[in-house]
Amino acid sequence: MNQIKRVVIVGGTHGNELIGIYLVKKFEEMPKLIQRESFESYTLIANPKAYEIGKRYVDTDLNRCFQRQDLENPKLSSYEAQRAKAIYRTFGTGGSLAADFVIDLHSTTSNMRLTIILPSKHSFNLRLAAYLSSVNPNVKVLYSEPKTSDRPYLDSICEFGCTIEVGAVAQGVLNATLFQQTKELVHIILDYVEAYNEGTPPQVKDTFTIYQTIQTIDYPRNEVGEIQAMIHPQLQFRDYEALHPGELIFLTFDGQEIAYEGDSTVFPVFINEAAYYEKGVAMCITQQLQEVLSL
């Protein structure tokens, strides 16, 4: 693998996730914070119009607009489709400032601590994630096997990098503790890339824990799609904790308790994320795996 020559740090892919937006603004005011010797650093507020109106998006979720087939489709003309095309033309493969590595900064109403979402299991990404989880126990590593190779997420604009999800924090709110932890995490990532470029990446243990998504669970809904239950108090904010068959996951508006009906212990994440109500996702179910790094 060649060196990382250009890094892009993205905030505001969702306009109401303020930590990434204000972190990018800070980096733009004080560019030395993200400069390193061996690569160029760029910043981007991905969805400025959504930030202006204080919403996740204007027309459609920007972080689902990056499939190659959509980027190449001239008929797609929503604000976010246009933004995705412009971002890809700049930082994507063959772009005017084609990036080798992307950090996409998100926040969530779920208690996701400092989650690194792996875009792929390329050994570079795995080693970085292993390193990050070794230096900070709050770092969790999440991975979803993509359904097709054409992923719709912003972090798919280059082969290397990650999406960072920090929480729990409300939409439209800055949380100073999470802001500082995210800033620190970005610095550690940039330092790692620098060390990698210099041929001296930090050593990591050869196994580390990842959480791999196996399914999503929707809220119970009625025939017209209205939700009929809430996340059970016993599950709220318990992202990444073990959920055993028979444990309670929902409480209906009538006070009935609904248990998890799977047949094995799982680890739910993105529990009660505000933006996922409309996506039909009350939580994502993961398995906890020990990932073995190849030499």
Add this chain to the structure above:
Amino acid sequence: MNQIKRVVIVGGTHGNELIGIYLVKKFEEMPKLIQRESFESYTLIANPKAYEIGKRYVDTDLNRCFQRQDLENPKLSSYEAQRAKAIYRTFGTGGSLAADFVIDLHSTTSNMRLTIILPSKHSFNLRLAAYLSSVNPNVKVLYSEPKTSDRPYLDSICEFGCTIEVGAVAQGVLNATLFQQTKELVHIILDYVEAYNEGTPPQVKDTFTIYQTIQTIDYPRNEVGEIQAMIHPQLQFRDYEALHPGELIFLTFDGQEIAYEGDSTVFPVFINEAAYYEKGVAMCITQQLQEVLSL
């Protein structure tokens, strides 16, 4: 004072405060929950279009649209101005279903527990608040001396009632614990009104604690109005706790700590409420007072 003949329970004055909206939906499905012998109960989703689009409001904050001078101003034609006029024509003084008592259900990203906001210091409202805070230590009573008698809040449509603020909960999210606590609080209020109508209101102690707003504090901002600091981690979620002069309230994006410069101990509330960033309010400063009930 006459009997309370008609009560209206309002949710969704802000479209992204889901607890009140889903509670009103539940009451509409199961009207027996809010029926009592001595009065009629009505429900209202105040801002259905804002709820549809998942925002606080469409054009302007509905909960600032109820000044009489605005309700009578034919030139005001925003969606919310029209909604306020329609609501007042129905449930306001002289309306087709003029209400004597209103409960307006809100939620907040601040850690406000179960806050009763008093619309006035009428002895009926005070006695109700004293009772509620006596039955549940999570209930806090908040009062702001109005600048003019023409208050802009929805709860000003009738003389009696209150606004309920529950939190901390993110916008666009249901929290089951707070949902159930709010439901319980509404039941207790309705039972209180019933007992009052029957001439047997519960006895209360003759003093109780209220928090009276004395000022608001904005975020530090630069010359173009952009915020330059966040709520300090030591203050986050500490609504209703004592804040002493010299204690830290903000952390700038550069890591500088800013202390409270007042000269007496105060009790901040609405700390880091998402919707107040645009209103120039990082927190409201209150004094803790012992309110004495008149006989």
